[in-house]
Amino acid sequence: MKRIKTPLHILAILFVIFTAWALRSRALNNLSIDFDEDDYLRAGQEYTHLIQTSNWSGFLETNYRPEHPPLAKIIIGISLLSVPEKPLTPEAATSAGPNNYLPRDLVHSARTVNAIFGTITVAIVALINPLAGLFLAAHTFTIKYVSQVMLEAFPALTSLLVVLSYLQWKKGKRSKLNGWLILSAVFLGLTAASKYLYCVVGIAILIDWYLDAKEQDTLKTSLRTIILWGVLAIIVFFAFNPYIWTNPILRIGESIFYHAGYSSEAVEVQNAAYPVWQPFFWLFFSPYWWHEGVFPFPFDAFITILALFGLKRLWSKERLYVLWLGIAIAFLLVWPTKWPQYIITLTVPLTIAAAESMFLLRDNIFEWWKNRKTQDKVHYSKTETHRVLPWLIPGLIAFAVLTLFPLIFQFAVSMTDFNTTSIRDGFNGGIWRAISGGLTGEIPVTPADIGTRSNQVNFVGLSLYPVVSNFIAYLNGGSVLFFNIMWTVLSVLLQCGLGLAVALLLWQRGVRLGKFWQTLFILPWAIPEMIGAMMWVNIFQPDWGWLYLAVDKFGPDSLFGTFTNALDKSPSLWLVGFLLPAMWYGFPFMMLASSIGLKTIPKEVFDAASIDGASIWQTFKYVTWPLLLPLLIPAIIVRGIFAFNQFYLFQAFGFTDATLATLSYNVFNPTNGFGRYGGQFALSAAINILTIVILMIFVILFNRWSKAGEGVTYA
């Protein structure tokens, strides 16, 4: 924890705490009753009753919804002591909808206590880093779930404290058990006694400790300490979990096995049918769209994107936070139940990483400013500036006519409601009338209308942009932007992986048929993209694709049948149907780039490595990969841009789910996502302008991200 330095710092922290509380109290007053709130309120009421009747032995047998340990529920119970007791909330199946008849005063009281814990969490984060605190304060999913009668607020706080106390211990004598480590264990126990999921911090700490001990070579001496830490945590868990005192093994077993059964059998989990990547989606989503007027702005996606850029810096500063984030995400990906509240386990490290990226940005701007000053000294000679004009002017005219003008015109079109109904008017001067009239203020602004299509072109100002931004961020349970980013990352990873693997195989000395294989593998790259897409459609098309014809022939119980059956049910697998072709297209390019790169590495390096007795894996990890990576980065960027813009593949598949396709595809087919909006020309233009803005951000970020990226721009 950094020392508090200046009054400004204190002011910043106070501001963050104030913001956090303001947003949370607004949420707790305005949020509608959600799923599960009735269950936890009932659980709390039972404890309230026990306390008020001083029936302490009742704690041994009371734990409504025993799949979650009782501590967070007991806290809800304590929070209800101040309000007059009400009849017990009726029991309901887990699949039941929200119970809107809950007594408001009870709900308010329980929510308030949770929100206080939520605010304390923010306050502690703000002490480490006020900016991270601010991000956490504004993170809408966090606000939502710590301001409801849920079990998130308390374990979110204690899991943070586990990490902070452990870090304090790490600063001091690492091998001894001291106050900080004991504190950390206690908090871990409390976390476990509230909600198991939050114990992922424990795993993160174990890994961090292991890495640390390995570096310091204190594995043996500190092993005892860390075991003590674990045992202590388990003891605290027992102490604060009276429900398991009478029959520990059975009841712990029950609560854990419940989760396994729940995720595979419960109706609501089955109905939600979330794909594997749903946790990522939640990170890019915001409950802003669920609860109107409760949250100021859907900050979540921005925080997540910032966090991605801050990870590297955070790792070098304090890797435990990154481990925490990584393990929590990995766990959520594997865990079959994917409720949005689970991401509260990782919003603290997420916001800390996001804050790091802001510092990174600050440093970059600072550096740019310094460089700018030195650049200013570079004198542009007048003669050279004169000499460039004859070259610049004709080129600029052509570029302006063919490229810039269409883009500017596009922006103008996005401020109208031009569509197929108004096409006649538009082509007879309607577009000019609307744009020029609108911009000079002669024609009033007609807000973009849903559903109606006028046969005249109207000026709608910038009112299409909120509609389209919403559409890109969130559309019927999916998100185009999120899909596009995930698509880019996954397809580039797969292409790189296969391309590099093949290049390494071919690069071994004395491989037979090397030329033959290389020529064969180039084919997918050489085949025009749309013909390649057609080839894959010929396999995956549901009516006449090979795969489905094979099902007809071999029956639904064959391997093909099982596969297509799974394919039809799950969006995660549909993604495979797109990723395979993407990998097919892209890996030859990466293979060639890797082969060329491998040839530039002098053979002596490898001879030296083999003399030193390095294994194949060690040679790759310490010699080949570090030397190869810088050569691959331009190729990776090219493939990334290509994947981000991928269009023909989705177009050829003729798949109409707008949220399972790239932005480019939606520019071409705005009506898939927008069937109920008029003005598809204008919509397409607006989606496109936003796409360009997103690309612009990426270009600038990647430019900063790597030296190779700088090469792409300034070479």
Add this chain to the structure above:
Amino acid sequence: MHKISFLRQFVTQILLAIVGFFVILPIWGIIRLAFDGSLRGRPTEFRLLPKIWSFDAFLQVLDKPYQSVDFIILLKNSLLVSFGAALIAIVLGMSLAYAFARFRFPGRQIGLVGLLLTAVMPPVAFMTPLYILLSLMQIRTTLMALVITYAAFAMPFCIWNMRAAFQAISKEIEEAAFLDGADDLKTFIYITLPLALPSIAVAGLIAFLMAYSEFTLGWLFVEKGDNLTLAMAIYAIVQSGNAQPWSYLGSLALIMSIPVVVIFIIFQRTLLERLMFGDAQ
């Protein structure tokens, strides 16, 4: 490094064969269609090999691939549009590329970022505005419109690539010519351009291929059968469903791909470097 052992050779070959299977599988699907003389519409049963081997589809496609339009017309349109687009993109972009490669002037950095941005934009970015603008000019359905559209797609990329090509030529040669009394234009025409020509040709080739294999925007613009390109004809067969034997689709796709594949295999390394925005060195 020693030569690999027999076992390792064996495992390597197996792994390569698996990748080879993955590469060939979709290609084989199209080859199978192309040579199957039994198809009357879409394929209706699962087969690994054609039911009746036949070359008829190729002959038919080389005569009249789509409705009553001659193959020659389609080919001519394809070549015209692709060459036209590549030529416009190269010629018009050249001076800008040279300006950015050779001279320092205020606003250069921002200009470069702007150029890069347009070079990484998806082709569909230009679709809506060009559709409207070309409609307003009443030339949307002509081949000229396609030339302009594809030139607009390719130009930013070509500029970026030619800039890298010019930059790769050492400045000393130019300065020597300049000292001998040649002006900028002469230096460019007699010294720089011949040296950069191979790289420019590759950039042009990429622009050509972009236009050659484009079909969706083409279909949006063109209305008459006489103005179709080969790529558009292929898509038309898919869209027409059962109206034509799908062996046409397969054979046309093969006819279109083979020249491109040959070019790629010959020029693989140069193409790779150009496609990496000229920065692979």
